[in-house]
Amino acid sequence: MVDINNRAELIQYLTGKGIIGEGEHYTLNYCTGGVSCIAALIEKDGITMLVKQGRPKLAVKEDWFADPARMKIEAKANEIFNRYVPESVPAVIFYDAENYILLRKAAPADCVMWKTDLLNGILDFEVAKKTIDALVTVHNKCFNDPEIARIFADDSIFYQLRISPYIEFLLGKYPELTEYGKQLIERLKTRKLSLVHADYTPKNILVLKNRDICILDYEISHYGDPVFDLAFFTNHIVLKSAHLKKWSAAFLNMLLYMTDTYFEMMNYGEKKEAEADSVKILAIMMLARIDGKSPVEYITSEQTKTLVRDMAFQLLKSGIKTFREARELFYYMENE
Incomplete structure (x- = not known):
């Protein structure tokens, strides 16, 4: 399974998906403070996207486990919220069920x-x-x-x-x-x-x-x-x-x-x-x-x-x- 916490692995994955191209200019920065997911922002051509993957063990003091397949729920619910309040919800780009990876549009950096x-x-x-x-x-x-x-x-x-x-x-x-x-x-x-x-x-x-x-x-x-x-x-x-x-x-x-x-x-x-x-x-x-x-x-x-x-x-x-x-x-x- 792809581990998006590994920067090189994530770049290879996004390249394989056609999200970023060989030699193409982009920025990739990890988000901090996430308890249940690993997430990173990708920006290219003035467009910002967010890639995230569920953690099997949450980043808290107590032992706290959850099925990473919950990312499928995230993708489906994101789509429904976007259907009814599109002005307030970023659109999903794709969901990879094999690797529990979701890619969606992201809010502007100055939010x-x-x-x-x-x-x-x-x-x-x-x-x-x-x-x-x-x-x-x-x-x-x-x-x-x-x-x-x-x-x-x-x-x-x-x-x-x-x-x-x-x-x-x-x-x-x-x-x-x-x-x-x-x-x-x-x-x-x-x-x-x-x-x-x-x-x-x-x-x-x-x-x-x-x-x-x-x-x-x-x-x-x-x-x-x-x-x-x-x-x-x-x-x-x-x-x-x-x-x-x-x-x-x-x-x-x-x-x-x-x-x-x-x-x-x-x-x-x-x-x-x-x-x-x-x-x-x-x-x-x-x-x-x-x-x-x-x-x-x-x-x-x-x-x-x-x-x-x-x-x-x-x-x-x-x-x-x-x-x-x-x-x-x-x-x-x-x-x-």
Whole structure:
């Protein structure tokens, strides 16, 4: 199997595929910080492409394994997101199933990770709206679609990369959550409503100079419960509100703006039920990004970790069912 982490091997592979030619001018630079994949950017003739290959063992402290064949899921989901929100999703060029290699178009080099903007206190509500518009559009379009359900029927990667490291691992640390955790796992395994991205985060959204967005990383996509995406995504806004208390109100206002926008546009299922479920899942995701296998790297203060844990447990105990109530709880706890 081709190992794209070997530069010479990757160049030979791309040459064989006709992506770069003998003697042709191009640049090839590896991307850093990838946990689940090895990735590199190729630029030639003013066009930027990204090549990526799934890691069988993820680059985290804990042992965490996943089938590299998940790149097939990435390619298929990328194509579907591109079908419904082409302005925000780069097109796939090819997928090599034998070597688990995906090649797609890439965003311009002068874009910035939305996560970077947020951590620098740049809270652009228009960007936030575009991220929600894209997400809910895909959820709406793929709802109750038997063909997409068939393509994404295998949710084993979702188990390997989300349920096991985020929820099951967490229950080992918090046995008092066992009953709720098991109910949540069963729900996520059995509710088959729409296409779920399952890694929709500010890290996987690039912001272009014109403030358009580019959505990345579809390898955990499956046909399941779309409220997981909303909880998983908004968790990152909540975590940043606790981490950057001077902008707490702004982050929590963005949280409410995003969730209000989502439910206004949502045209599948029952909105009140979906919101209540999202809030509960959010609490578990908050704990998971502190004490799960993949804790957020920017929260290093024990005081902040304790705050997030307290916020999550209070959210679960309170019976809160709306993001508006959750926002008030978070603001009070972050500023008391």
